[in-house]
Amino acid sequence: MADRDTPLYMIGVAAQLAGVHPQTLRIYEQKGLVTPQRTSGNTRMYSQADIERLELINELTSEGINLAGVIRILDLKGRIDERDKEIDDLHKKVRRLADRVHELETRENVTALMLPEPRAIRRLN
Incomplete structure (x- = not known):
């Protein structure tokens, strides 16, 4: 099994897995909530740990935080x-x-x- 911090998912897939719009991920990154790794071509790549963090963020915001x-x-x-x-x-x-x-x-x-x-x-x- 891959390490939880290995970058696996491009922004579209990560957004789908996390249940949010890709623009939401860009906003979260701007605010420092998540820091995806970047490829040499500057493409955002999200790890399983990032997805889990995004799921927690969703849970908290859906509770009104x-x-x-x-x-x-x-x-x-x-x-x-x-x-x-x-x-x-x-x-x-x-x-x-x-x-x-x-x-x-x-x-x-x-x-x-x-x-x-x-x-x-x-x-x-």
């Missing part, structure tokens, strides 16, 4: 997504550190079992 509100919501959603990724990364680090601590504790326990008891060392002296 104006474009300024949509911009704010998308900004906050982006921040939340970034924090979620940071939290996931931190969870992975904690798991790796916990595994490493467990490994070191196991080594320490094995080493302690292999060493003679202190009383046995005293008797040898």
Whole structure:
């Protein structure tokens, strides 16, 4: 399956998939709501992630939220997504550190079992 950010759709197809007019996509781009990639010939190319974003914009505007509100919501959603990724990364680090601590504790326990008891060392002296 292609990456969600791979540009796949020209403006007409993207508009149809998103359920809007191509001119609406141009307006959304002007307002910074969506930023399609461009070909060397300057043709707009939309990814699956862009289509999903356009669907969310449609949902919000159909609920009566104006474009300024949509911009704010998308900004906050982006921040939340970034924090979620940071939290996931931190969870992975904690798991790796916990595994490493467990490994070191196991080594320490094995080493302690292999060493003679202190009383046995005293008797040898």
